[in-house]
Amino acid sequence: MRLAELSERSGVSTATIKYYLRQGMLAPGRRIGATTADYDETHLRRLRLVRALIEVGRLPVATAKEVIGYVDDDSLDRTMRLGAALWALPHGPEPDESDASVIAAHHEVDRLLEVLGWSTTREIGRLSPDLRELVVAVATLNRLGYPYDAELMAPYARLMHQAAVIDLDFVETHPSEEEKVETVVAATVLFEPVLRALRRLAQAEESARRYGL
Amino acid sequence: MRLAELSERSGVSTATIKYYLRQGMLAPGRRIGATTADYDETHLRRLRLVRALIEVGRLPVATAKEVIGYVDDDSLDRTMRLGAALWALPHGPEPDESDASVIAAHHEVDRLLEVLGWSTTREIGRLSPDLRELVVAVATLNRLGYPYDAELMAPYARLMHQAAVIDLDFVETHPSEEEKVETVVAATVLFEPVLRALRRLAQAEESARRYGL
């Protein structure tokens, strides 16, 4: 198919597609002549994934580009590609390690990992962006006067572990080995809005049950 | 305290504080003279909340302004303020109701609510931004070839319901009645990064357990 059709089928303007092509987040079409290129279903699918990451997953374009770049980096094995792709996901500000509440949060997070027995995370996790993000969030909550410690976090952590089990089961039952990395990335990024929405709906529902209306 | 001290204690530049004052998301200091205003702990706290919503919760400044505006809108009762504040949180694109996958997703979400017995949500929820967001996410997953239906969502939904119970318990044990709305907003927005980080860490941990490394 040609650019116009790719645009129509994906709902993305030709100008934007050209932009993505320039950014290298969409493979060039098969050149069929000096002024024509041919796109196929794989291009359509990739384009849809890009838009999904951006629109639904709220990734900045540059981040989506980076993530996608790792997803099909043939010089890495599957594990590395996956790790790199997830590592590239957007993260908040760096924690200010000289801040007292950050240090305290650090201890609580460490303690949480110990309580949970997440030994792998404790060992490799030192540098994990997710760990840093967790520390920042906890420190922020504390600074706002909401005491938040390992005991309070643990129930959430156990719930999220169950969610992770479901995530991995989903990936296992599903995947065409070839696209496993892509599946994990999609599941990680696109389930986040699902979980967020479900939590907020559940809050409303539970709140209605408790307090009426 | 004066502007300079407020800036130093919050870690926000005076220029940015002035900007927030202009936006009306921070109450003006008590005028102490034609060229001086006096800020107190409540200003500092509010400023910290604003920065927390923006930095940790990733809210656009305009949204944070809106949310905060509802939090202390004295013309509304507590319930209304809370509803309006949560309603104002950012949401993805509108679902294209003419799209087949959107319609299908709609059905699945309806079915999910039925299965869960979330009757309140089913009744009032028609217009809820969270419901729309959920529909969009499900439709997107389906369009990418990941079949996603009520049965697959239900376990996540139950987990998130448990999370919501914890959320509300937290708010109940905590709150100085006066700041209850603020507490709910903070819990909703600031726990999201916590849950996101915990899920990703749990994924890594569980993945290591299953596949080694």
Added chain:
DNA sequence: CGTGTTGGATAATGGCGTTATCCATGCGTG
């Protein structure tokens, strides 16, 4: 043939968050 679409490159646009610049004023320090 000639009309209209293509790939390709470059520039323009619009929004957002922050920062910079100016200014008249009066605080407070010496």
Added chain:
DNA sequence: CACGCATGGATAACGCCATTATCCAACACG
């Protein structure tokens, strides 16, 4: 009591980002 300097206040400038617009020469296609 006088002077340097920070203040509140308003406006303009900046830098980034995502998208769109404009041109172009070359061709595909009816």
